[in-house]
Amino acid sequence: MFDPVKPLRVLVSEGSSTSAREAITILGLSGHHVEVCDPSAHCLARFSRFVRKFHRCPGLRSDPAGYLAFVEQLLARGRFDVLLPTHEQGFLFARMRERLEGRVGLALPSFESYRAVHSKAGFSRLLDRLKLPEPPTRIVNSASELRDAVRFPVVVKTSIGTASRGIWFVRNADDLEIALHDLGAGDAFAGEVLVQDLIAGTTEKAQSVFCRGMLIGFHAYRQIAAGVGGGEAIKQSVGRPQVRAHLEKIGAHLGWHGGLSVDFIVPDDGTAPLLIDCNPRLVEPVNAYRAGVDLVGLLLRVSQGETPGVMPDSREGVLTHLAMQALLGCASRGGTRGDIVRECGRVFSGSGPYAGSSEELTPVRLDWLSAVPLMMTAAFLLASPQSAIKLARGGFGDHLLDLASIRRIESDEFG
Incomplete structure (x- = not known):
């Protein structure tokens, strides 16, 4: 692992996600000065001895311009070395990257590259262009198109969604009606909907850090026991050279700079892994840290303009929960x-x-x-x-984006 020469002042973009909370642990153990901004006064990051200061800020979803102005004010008076986007704040920061560059260390690709993988539909189209494996996928824009596209069993996904939200496992006509009802309750079809064949297999995840299109750190893990909402309760690190090669191809094509993670299925029939989702950031990085790859430390170095060498593979078989x-x-x-x-x-x-x-x-x-x-x-x-599902759903806070806030950030008038 990278042993920093000096502690850095790091501003973490939110404190509600599990990814942010795990990154804070790694930052704290490495001796860095950590401050966090989040719209919730009771976010996970408030309960850490490693957080030196908490800043309550406007919500990214309800007021992206206000959130950006708040972060810029913190940067102006805080003398931070690195701004670390741990969730969807990266979408906003990539859009306004030119305003932030030179004021703080920040590792993000171009907005066009970020947007290409932020939506599930965009990521599916990218995989198709690069001829990388994914389950058979159809992209639809209406309820009638969805009905025509369904071949049971399938997974139905909204193009914009995080933390396993906006996903329906549709195995029969009753499941389909539930999905259509839920989709019709919002503006889901305006943002496109994906219909993917449901592949029997194990869902695994991989994380990486890129420096100007070159993959320099990689880690993968599989789920040993499930939590709630599709999350992992117990993980085990694994080696996945095929997935690493796929990520290298994606990152090189996009000129990626920063963290990039993917979900993939290892089919029960022994065929090659299939990519199913992408997160333009690091996701829950402690398993990698325990397995000998400090992706957060690597990301700090990239954020400061360094060009680190490629890190060795992480150890397989490391359990975390x-x-x-x-x-x-x-x-x-x-x-x-x-x-x-x-x-x-x-x-x-x-x-x-x-x-x-x-x-x-x-x-x-x-x-x-x-x-x-x-x-x-x-x-x-x-x-x-019985409150388990309600507690889990409470994680969809104002630190996340929705279709309306995404459109505001993408608009020419924004900023």
């Missing part, structure tokens, strides 16, 4: 209070499936304040196990 996801997953699958208590016992004792695994999201032994959201989650679930 997210206790909050484990408890939410247990409750969401119909777990009783007794089941939740037993799951708590296994998590805290490191027994059963958690043997040999380390905590990613709330590392209490390293950061005692992180016990607060973990204990609150356990208390809520013990009081009402």
